[in-house]
Amino acid sequence: MSNLRHLLHSWISGRVNLMSLVTKQKEKLAELIKEALINAKSSGELSFEEIPEIELEIPREKQHGDFASNIALTMARFVKKPPRVAAEIIVSHINDREFLEKVEVAGPGFINFYLGNNWLYDVLKTIQNQGNQYGNSDLFRGKKLLLEFVSANPVGPMNVVNARAAAIGDTLARIFKAAGYDVATEYYVNDAGNQTNVFARSLEARYLQVAGIDCEFPEDGYPGEYVTELAEVLWNENPGLLNLPEEERLEVIRQWGIDQMVEMQRADLAQFGVEFDRWFSEQSLHKEQALEKVMALLDERGFIFQAEDATWFKSTEFGDDKDRVLVKSDGSYTYVTADIAYHYDKLKRGFTKLLDIWGPDHHGYIARMKAAIQALGYSEDTLEVLILQYVSLLRDGQQVKMSKRAGEFVTMQDLLDEVGKDAARYFFLMRSPESHLDFDLTLASEQTNENPVFYIQYAYARICSILRQAQEMEVEIVNIDQAPLHVLTEDIEIDLMKKLADLPDEIRIAAENREPHRIARYALDLASLFHSFYNHCRVLGEEEPIKQSRLNLIKSVQVVLSKVLDLLGIDAPERM
């Protein structure tokens, strides 16, 4: 029995611990306001039917307190009093003066709360206790989410939009995990489509050319240099293909070429810090007759019809602007058929949320996939699609011209070579996913103060440096519970602690709204506050209480910086 009680208690306190301290203060204040409203009502000073939702916000202006409530503004109409008057009445009924340092009515009728610093010292303790778990929540506990991204065709090198998708998808996955999602990541390999034929014929032509056989390059073939390079490798590995019957040779070349490209993509992505839980082959769907099966299901449900020698999906039933061909008049499948089968496969595996990240050229595709999801009996919002916008590259202020037709484009690999993993990831992550991105290659490759990546990493390295020297000086850092944190009263120290307190909510909002750039910005803001602190306050060489408290403060900053850099997939260097 006591065992059970103990379990229950730890479960409850575990949940409470996962609630951010900011949220905790807000709830406490909301409770105080609620009591005040009830008191004001029973004393006859305010009359109203129901207590509305009480919102607390952190004011932009510091002079407006730590938290503010607009309750008097929203209730003014119901209580039939001017907002400021209502606010004064509410304030006069607020009891807990121990928790509150000061309460003021300000502006058009806001109630501003000043809390003092104790809760901020608790933030530091929480960070030390939770370590790299700090900021995590169980918001999405029990939700199974499948995140599919990049899914570039295995017939060429990945481009910069693929790279953007990789950075955003990978960081989103990390954010989702922190927010409690049960998330899996997947890369869909289009290894069965028409473009693999084009690729195979291009590769074959180059192979024959390498072998010295005069051979015309296919008109619609892929002109990129990489095809020739692959052909040379293949020729060295396997000159015997010349002797095979044409059809068989093409098939071997196709499979070999795709395998090479997939391996290359996997390696490039790994170098970018992105690894998938699963690489899902389109061919495997064909082998399992998944396309036939899903079509049979759609047929059963009455969403299939024949017309003009083709088989159609009645996607207009679900708001698509036209119906879609599933089987072409030549008997082959369209891309969408395999994709429907793939998404059905995801659903059958028990995922309750499918999130796809697509390039901007696929936005017209959303309606038909959502239609398919619904036709299969799932709700429309089971599938969510994040459309990325284009990336333009700038070098020395000039836009880099790219021509796919001429085989001239900057690949993901080029990008990594030029600016490195950390800068590339940060630049992709610092803008909101759906905005067009100007990627400044010159800036990203600079190792100067203008580069935000180094700015953040430098903050981390500085902390490590101080802690290293503390160790060399044999300074014993007292446990946070023993540290005299109340001496942390400088403005910059307060600001820094408030920023640390924000992390759980930042992660929650970033997860809810699919906004990884919030974390990138948070990292920059936190680094900026730390650098400011560094220049205003000394750590080592101060009196014992201050030194101990600041050591604990910077240790907390270190934990949080390490956490956000990890979410961004960027290294946290101990020296620079």
Place this chain on the structure above:
RNA sequence: GCGCCUGUAGCUCAGGGGAUAGAGCAUCGGACUUCUAAUCCGAGUGUCGCAGGUUCGAUUCCUGCCAGGCGCGCCA
């Protein structure tokens, strides 16, 4: 024609219905015998594309328009 994205300081962009709209860069001026100056501090700049609507309150939400980017295949 239909659809998606964008429009905020000279440039690149933040800004979850709140109070005086922010940051970096660029420009100018300051701070290293002291824990890494890849840093910090100070200085000014806005018809938040335009017009309506909802609201006590709109850069934020809705509608229409204007401008820019990109899509609209029995390709993938």
